[in-house]
Amino acid sequence: MKFLTTNFVRCPISKCDNSLKAFPLQYKNCELIQEELEFNPEFLANILDRLNWEAIIAVAGDLGNDSLPPTKPENVDPKDPENEQLLKDLHTLLIETQITEGEMHCGECGHIYYIKSSIPNFLLPPHLV
């Protein structure tokens, strides 16, 4: 699972729908890999508006990276060569960093979702549906 996806995933259980703690999930015991993927500056600039930077910092902290800047980079133009390094860094962080194994804990209901061979399991047991 890409690091980018952690910024969007929340607990699917219906009683957590209106809870602020169901997003972001807490990541524990995770194994990470770096996989080289195609660099796509336009996509990153487009997705940047949608990112919740506080959640990015929280999840990065869970995964052991505390060196991210505290504020989100704003108004990034993908065609400006000045921004290239920034976008490359974002690419390495968001797209190339992937979680292969680990656990995701919901802050509200405490349910644990497991990630196995980079596929998170969101199937719910019948009593939680």
Next chain:
Amino acid sequence: MSRPEQLAPPEVFYNEDESQKYTASTRVQHIQAKMTFRALELLNLSPTEHFILDIGCGSGLSGEILTEEGYQWVGMDISPSMLAVALNREVEGDLFLSDMGTGIPFRPGTFDAAISISAIQWLCNADTANNDPKTRLKRFFNTLYGSLKRGGKFVAQFYPANDEQLTSITSAAKVAGFGGGVVIDDQDSKKNKKYYLVLTAGQAENQVNLNGVDMKGTERPGKKLTRKQKKDEETKKTYIMRKKELNRRRGKHVANDSKFTGRTRRPKF
């Protein structure tokens, strides 16, 4: 026509054997590709970069096309074997083992668009005792509406088993707040007829591409017919059938229906 929905739940039906067979079949590959392209055509996305959700991604046949077109995507499927095949094929999107009927596990405004190829008819099944198709459809469309950004679009190709399924799917979508309807391709062919559910969440910048299609909308078209117009539309045969049915309900003695009912008699000398 065989319907896998009637045989077993999706996670059971698409076991290792079936997943391999499904993915390796060139016929399936060809049909899936064709339907994915058609869905993308209906979506009418602007050429900038998009983040797309693929519901029921299976082994990633549709996902590969999304990658080719330059989209980033996330796929969801309920069958572990299908996802294992997708992993082996090294598709680029993120894969999720998740049941669409229990909700889309993404926060509001995540995706620009969503597609689904041959999947949402499974929602109409009651596979287990606590699977209620109505609540599953409701949960699915509500959470999908939430996870799309405003103006996001959703195109789903599906195989409804009957008209009830079609109406229950479209009405659930409408209740969730979606606008849109069903596009039917190859309407006259029994075999190649394809249903596409085309929905928008709010007002889209780029309208969906509906060139050359007849719409069977979720909304009722125009005004109600007046009594006179209804009468004019009715043929002689339907008039007779209607009256016979009425009298039958009133308990009167009515002659049986046959293929000769309401026919004109041959001319007599």
